[in-house]
Amino acid sequence: MRLGLDVLFLRHRHRLRGKRIGIVVHPASLDRQRRHAIERFASASDFRLTAIFGPQHGLRGETQDNMIEWEGWRDPKLGIPVFSLYGATRMPTPEMLADVDVLVFDLQDVGTRVYTYIWTMALCMKAVAREGREMIVVDRPNPIGGVHVEGPVLQQGFESFVGMFPIPLRHGMTVGELARLFNEAFGIGCRLQVIPMEGWRRDLWYDQTNLLWVPPSPNMPTLETATVYPGMVLVEGTLLSEGRGTTRPFELIGAPFIDPDRVAAELRAEKLPGVFFRPCYFQPTFHKYAGQLCGGVQVHVLDRARFKPVLTAVAFLKAIHRLYPEQFQWRPPPYEYVFDRLPFDILAGTDRLRQQIVEDRPLREIEESWRADLERFRPLRRAYLMYA
Template sequence: MRVRPGLAVLLSERPAWLRGRRAGLLLHQASVTPDLVPAQVALKEILGRDLVRLFSPQHGLYGTEQANMIPTGDEIDPLSGLPVVSLYGPRLRPEPAHFADLDLLLVDLQDVGCRVYTYLWTLYLLLESLSGSGVEVVILDRPNPLGGYVEGPLLSEDLLSFVGLFPLPMRHGLTLGEAALLFQRARGFDLELRVIRAEGLRREYTFPQTGLPWIPPSPNMPSFETALVYPGQVLLEGTNLSEGRGTTRPFELFGAPWLRPERVQAVLPEGLPGAKLRPVVFRPVFDKWKDRLVCGFQLHVTDLASFRPVRTTLLLLRVIAQTHPEFAFRLPPYEFEEKRLPIDIIAGHSDIRSFIVGKTDWEELDFFLKEGLTKYVDQVASLGLYKGRLFL
């Protein structure tokens, strides 16, 4: 196995600073050892009663809940018997009573490398909440499945929401450990932060290169192929197009009952670098267009190095908007935002909606997607956690 996640490193080293300290653990179903032992089970074996409680992000501890403001309640974990504090639904951040009796809080979450994926922001709110508390935060780092590829747009400060609380690009190129260090440096969080690095990880590794098993970190992220297209296809959540929820290929499949694939293919710019479209018909069993026949495409990635998921989906959305009068943007609420359009907070850039509806030129898209990224790449490189480089 090429890479050992931070959890495996901690379990093998059993550092002295871990002994005799009361700990909490933020995790989900993908938080497992390379041998597929759940993190809470493995850590309880070495911590015993010092592992006090668990915390869960969106979708719950076992990924049982769907997306967009479907809450998860507090519960008792059936595997460990420990209480679970939900950080999605009844609250988005821990309350002082949840960490008043803790010495440290371990974080073991598998992220997917996209700014919209909310585990990143659960971590951000956790760091903010624990600032000044005296509780140490320990990140058990895991690979970014998309490796060191970076793609904009960079989130505008006026579009902050629970799908973006810090100016990151859509495909951010960070591990969760790097993100935590970046947040602390930029926001000045007053806490001791320790990152247990993923052993053997290089920044350019995509998930298949790590040798680790893929465990779905959320109910609509069944495979690495899903994660690969997600930074672009998540934009469909801000429209009346199905993003494939309710099928076995979410985010790879997309469409609507009124979509005509031949119209899209007739006016699509020459080729989609690194990808091909296959016309399909599917019937979602839940979410948008439930139980309706949907016409659309499956997005197949043919070359990872040249594929740009955000640019690809924005090109598709522009063509669909111009060839189908039925196309519309979704209205709020979306991820606890009640006023602004979902497409704006997902895209994170005020000009993206104008591009989709044809009010700005094709040539301007690359400017939107690259603006500010050189400075961002330099900022991330200075964190120095992993060898390798970021790719624009």
């Protein structure tokens, strides 16, 4: 298969010729020959690379957590600016785009609404529209496939940098498809060209593409992490550990007060599809409960086609809230620059899910409560899908 980056240079190079190019990239911006996008653009003679932009976690992928900002610099080898889109601004300023004719976006997403790269893309599109420039999005696989959608759809009033438009937690789209959706259905209206991949199918998982997995962020080390992330990211909205500071973030979840066997038994009784909960202990080296022994579970996905990450995470949170009502706590603000709402509600895109967990509503009822919004989203989504 060919990535959008490969197809751009192979079939659409004329779109770049003679122009000043800015690129939005990170460590995972490799072509299928494992060459980095910066190398590809900087070595060209028929156009000029004039600016590099990096998202949350930095151009080099070194910053760990939300609201850890980084500053840009001037690249000593290329002699061009590196601009931070996770610092003083998250949208390119007029000054940043002053020497750019075409902005090329090439970030690897993980298929979850709250992963911020798609919102960096949306803000870049808005900036390009404002400045009268052109935007090219070179497409990449959704690593967890492009078939399934799950979870609550973002509700009005809960917009943030982890959700600007009404899409579900697991959206089942590629960045290129999302760019078209954002531009047309949600009214950004920039001059947009999406360069599709060749040879990718919706049913493919990342390990079926023969592409190298490069962690797109520090706590996304493996495809297994990305598989559980659409649900387990909700644990960030509590004072439970989501496993940051371990070698298995978002797969190891727990807290010092949790009895692993008791929680695992509760979860197994739910008979959730495609998953096994192994009782375990872990000790984070940083982040929540650094240096403390935590009890909890490891989420082992046995059948990823049947696994429901969001429902699984809700089952875990319900179990902890039910078993440990005195110790369970929601994380206080701020979260991703929102200071007036609970982080859990920002992540969920609604306050209804938190209320359902507090009330210990049945899992089936919670899942059913997502259905109407998901059914409205599906035909909208379908109009922008580019792959079979």
